[in-house]
Amino acid sequence: MEKEPLFSIDKREDPNYPVYFEESKIKKSKKPFLIFGVVILFVLLGMTAVLASRIWDPLWNPFRPSPERVLAKSFEVHKTVKTYHYQAKGMAEFTGYTTQMPEVTPSFEIQLEGDVDNSDKETPKSKVDFSSTIFSVYTGPLGFPFSGKSITIGKVAYYKIEKLPLVGLYEQIITSTNIGLTPEEQAEMEMVKGFFSQIIEQIQNKWIRVDPEEIEKELGISFKGITKEEEEKLKAKIEELLVKYPPIKPEKELKDQVIEGRKYYHYLTRLDKENLKKFLSELLQFTKEEKIAFLPGLLFSEEEINKMDEEISKVLDELFQSIKSSQIEIWIDKKTYYLHRIKGELIVEDEEGKLEIGLDSTFSNYNQPVKIVAPAESISVTELIGQLFGLIFQQSFMQGANKAKDARIISDLVQLRTIAALIYGYEMSYQNLCKNGDLNVNHPSEGEYLKTLREDILSQGSQIVCFATKTKYCIKASLLAKPGQAYCVDSEGRAQEVSGNICTPTNISCAP
Numbered sequence: 026m027e028k029e030p031l032f033s034i035d036k037r038e039d040p041n042y043p044v045y046f047e048e049s050k051i052k053k054s055k056k057p058f059l060i061f062g063v064v065i066l067f068v069l070l071g072m073t074a075v076l077a078s079r080i081w082d083p084l085w086n087p088f089r090p091s092p093e094r095v096l097a098k099s100f101e102v103h104k105t106v107k108t109y110h111y112q113a114k115g116m117a118e119f120t121g122y123t124t125q126m127p128e129v130t131p132s133f134e135i136q137l138e139g140d141v142d143n144s145d146k147e148t149p150k151s152k153v154d155f156s157s158t159i160f161s162v163y164t165g166p167l168g169f170p171f172s173g174k175s176i177t178i179g180k181v182a183y184y185k186i187e188k189l190p191l192v193g194l195y196e197q198i199i200t201s202t203n204i205g206l207t208p209e210e211q212a213e214m215e216m217v218k219g220f221f222s223q224i225i226e227q228i229q230n231k232w233i234r235v236d237p238e239e240i241e242k243e244l245g246i247s248f249k250g251i252t253k254e255e256e257e258k259l260k261a262k263i264e265e266l267l268v269k270y271p272p273i274k275p276e277k278e279l280k281d282q283v284i285e286g287r288k289y290y291h292y293l294t295r296l297d298k299e300n301l302k303k304f305l306s307e308l309l310q311f312t313k314e315e316k317i318a319f320l321p322g323l324l325f326s327e328e329e330i331n332k333m334d335e336e337i338s339k340v341l342d343e344l345f346q347s348i349k350s351s352q353i354e355i356w357i358d359k360k361t362y363y364l365h366r367i368k369g370e371l372i373v374e375d376e377e378g379k380l381e382i383g384l385d386s387t388f389s390n391y392n393q394p395v396k397i398v399a400p401a402e403s404i405s406v407t408e409l410i411g412q413l414f415g416l417i418f419q420q421s422f423m424q425g426a427n428k429a430k431d432a433r434i435i436s437d438l439v440q441l442r443t444i445a446a447l448i449y450g451y452e453m454s455y456q457n458l459c460k461n462g463d464l465n466v467n468h469p470s471e472g473e474y475l476k477t478l479r480e481d482i483l484s485q486g487s488q489i490v491c492f493a494t495k496t497k498y499c500i501k502a503s504l505l506a507k508p509g510q511a512y513c514v515d516s517e518g519r520a521q522e523v524s525g526n527i528c529t530p531t532n533i534s535c536a537p
Contacts, residue, residue: 092275092278092290092292092294093271093275095290095292095357095362096271096273096275096292096355096357097268097271098362099357099362099363099364100267100268102361102362102363103363103364104264106143106363106391106392107142107143107144107392108140108141108142108143108144108390108391108392108393108394108395109140109141109388109389109390109391109392110139110140110388110389110390110393110395111137111138111139111140111141111386111387111388111389112136112137112138112386112387113135113136113137113138113384113385113386113387114134114135114136114137114383114384114385114386115134115135115136115137115382115383115384115385116132116133116134116135116381116382116383117132117133117380117381117382117383118130118131118132118133118380118381119131119132119378119379119380120378120379120381121377121378121379130160131160132159132160133157133158133159133160134157134158134160135155135156135157136155136156136157137153137154137155138153138154139151139152139153139154139175140152140153140390140395140397141395142395142397147179148178148179149177149179150176150177150178150179150397151175151176151177151397152174152175152176152177152397153174153175154172154173154174155172155173155174155175156170156171156172156188157170157171157172158170158171159171170188171186171188171189172186172187172188173185173186173187173188174187176397176398176399176400178397178398178399180236180237180238181234181235181236181237181399182234182235183232183233183234183235183399183400183403184232184233184235185230185231185233185400186228186229186230186233187229187230188229189225189228189229227409228409231403231404232400232402232403232404233403233404233405233406233409234403234404234405234406235406236405236406239405239406239407240406240407243405243407255315258315259311259312262308262311263308266304266307266308267304269304270297270300270301270303270304270307271297271300272296272297272300272301272304273294273295273296273297273353273355274294274295274296274297274300275292275293275294276292276293276294276295276352277292277293278290278291278292278293279291279292279293279354281359282356284356284365287358287359287360287365288358288359288360289356289357289358289359289365289366290355290356290357290359291354291355291356292354292355292357293352293353293354294352294353294354294355295351295352295353296348296351296353296371298345298348301345302342302345344373347373347374347375348371348372348373349372349373349374350370350371350372351369351370351371351372352369352370353367353368353369353370354366354367354368354369355367361391363388363391364388365387365388365389366385366386366387366388367384367385367386368384368385368386369383369384369385370382370383370384371383427504427505427506428506430485430486430487430505430506431485431504431505431506431507431512433481433485434482434485434487434502434504434505434512435512437478437481437482437502438482438500438502438512438513438514438520439514439520440474440478441464441475441478441500441514442500442514442520444458444471444474444475444478445458445498445500445516447471448468448470448471451470454495454496455493455494455495455496455497455498455516456493456494456495457493458475458491458493458498459491459492459493459498459500460491462490462491462492462530463479463489463490463491464476464478464479464489464491464500465491466479482502485505486505487502487503487504487505488502488503489501489502490502490528490529492528492529492530492533493533494533496516497515497516497517497533497534498515498516498533499513499514499515499516499527499528499533499534499535500513500514500515500528501513501514501523501527501528501535504522507522509524510522510523510524511523511524511527511528513527513528513535514535515528515533515534515535515536517534517535517536519534519535519536520535521535523535523537525537
C-alpha cells in the first residue's frame with residue numbers, strides 16, 4: 026500500500042501555486058505566437074506575390090528589372106516594330122557670341138510630326154510635316170520661317186515647300202548690312218527680289234520628286250550608294266555595336282509615371298562619351314575592312330581610315346571636353362517596352378560662347394495601320410532644275426539684251442549733242458532744244474530729228490529728260506542694264522553715266 030505524503034497540496038485551492046506549472050495553461054500561451062507567425066508569413070507571401078507580379082512596383086522592388094535591362098529589352102523590341110507615329114520639337118541656341126543685334130539671340134527651332142511604315146523591308150515609307158524658324162542678326166526678332174512636307178517611298182522622295190520667304194530674308198540681309206542704300210544698290214536689290222520671286226513661284230506649294238534613277242538617266246549623276254547586301258551588313262554591325270557600346274548610360278531611376286492610363290518607366294540618362302568614341306572607331310574600322318561607303322557616295326580609302334583612326338580620338342576628346350551637360354530623360358512602356366518619350370538637353374561651351382541643343386520627342390501608334398502614298402501630281406527635280414536654269418538664262422539673256430539697248434540709247438544721246446550744237450549755231454541759244462522737261466519735237470528746223478531720236482530712246486524702254494537755258498543744256502536717259510543709272514550729255518562736253526540728282530531744272534548739268 027502506497028504511503029501518503031506528509032503534506033498534500035491542492036493545486037486548485039492553493040493561491041500561491043505558480044500557474045506556469047499548469048500544462049494546460051502552457052499550451053494555451055503558444056497559440057497567439059503561432060497565429061501571429063502565420064499572419065506574418067501570409068503577409069510576406071502576399072507582398073512577395075504583389076511585388077513579383079509588380080502590381081505594386083516601387084523603386085526598391087527586388088523583382089524590378091534594372092534600368093540597363095529595361096533599355097536593352099526596349100532596344101530588342103523595337104527591332105520588330107513595323108509602324109509608328111512621332112512628334113518632335115527641337116531647338117538650338119547660341120549665347121555669349123558677339124552680334125550686331127544684342128536683342129536677337131541666334132537660334133533655330135523646328136517641329137516635326139510624321140509616320141513611319143517599315144512593313145515592307147524592300148520599300149520603307151515615311152511622311153513628315155515640318156516647320157522651322159531661324160533667328161539671326163539678319164532675320165531680326167521675327168525670324169525666318171520655313172515649312173513644308175516630305176514623303177519617302179523606297180528610294181524616291183517627295184518634298185513640298187509651303188513657306189519660303191526668300192524675298193523678306195533678302196531684304197533683311199541687305200538692310201542690316203547696308204545702311205542707306207544708294208539708288209544703284211536699291212535698284213539692284215529690286216532686281217534680285219524679282220528673281221527670287223520667280224524662283225519661289227516655281228517651287229512653292231508644288232510636290233518635287235527626287236528619284237535617283239531619273240536623275241541618273243537624265244543628268245548622268247549616280248546616287249546608287251551602297252548595295253542591299255552592304256546595307257544589311259552595316260545595319261547588323263550598328264545594332265551589334267549599340268549593344269556592345271550603349272551610347273546612353275542610366276544615371277537615375279525616377280518614379281514611374283502614369284500617362285493616359287498607361288504606366289511608364291522613367292529614367293534620367295546621359296551620353297556615355299567613352300562608348301560613343303569606341304562605337305565610332307569600330308564602325309569606321311568595319312567600313313574600311315568591308316569597303317563599305319558609310320554614306321552613299323562616300324567611301325573612305327585605307328589611308329584616310331588610318332588617318333582618321335589616329336585623329337578621331339583627339340577630335341572626339343576635344344568635342345566631349347566642351348560638352349558640359351548631356352541629360353536625357355526616357356519614358357518606356359512597362360507592358361510593351363515601347364519607347365514613349367525622349368527628352369534631352371545638350372550644352373556645349375567654349376571660350377567663344379555656349380550652344381544649347383534641346384529635343385523632345387514622343388512616339389505612339391506602334392504597329393497600327395498607316396497610309397502613306399505618293400502625291401497624285403509632282404514634278405521631277407530634273408525638270409525643276411531646267412526651269413531654274415531657264416530663269417537664270419533668261420535673266421542673263423535679258424541683261425545682254427539690255428546692254429545692247431543701252432548702247433543704242435547712248436548712240437542716240439551722242440547724236441542729240443550734235444543737234445544741240447546745230448541749234449546753238451542757228452540761234453546762239455540752247456533755249457529751244459528742250460520744252461517742258463523733254464525734247465522739243467516741234468522745233469522749226471530740227472524737230473523731226475529730235476522726234477526720231479526721242480522715239481528710238483523710248484522704244485528701248487528708257488526715259489528721257491531735257492533742260493536748257495540760253496547758255497547751257499543737259500539731256501539724260503535711263504539705262505536698262507544698270508537700274509538706277511542713266512547716261513547724260515551736256516553743254517560742257519560731258520558724256521557719262523550718272524545717278525542721283527543730276528540733270529534737273531535746278532541743276533542743268535551732268536556734273537555731280
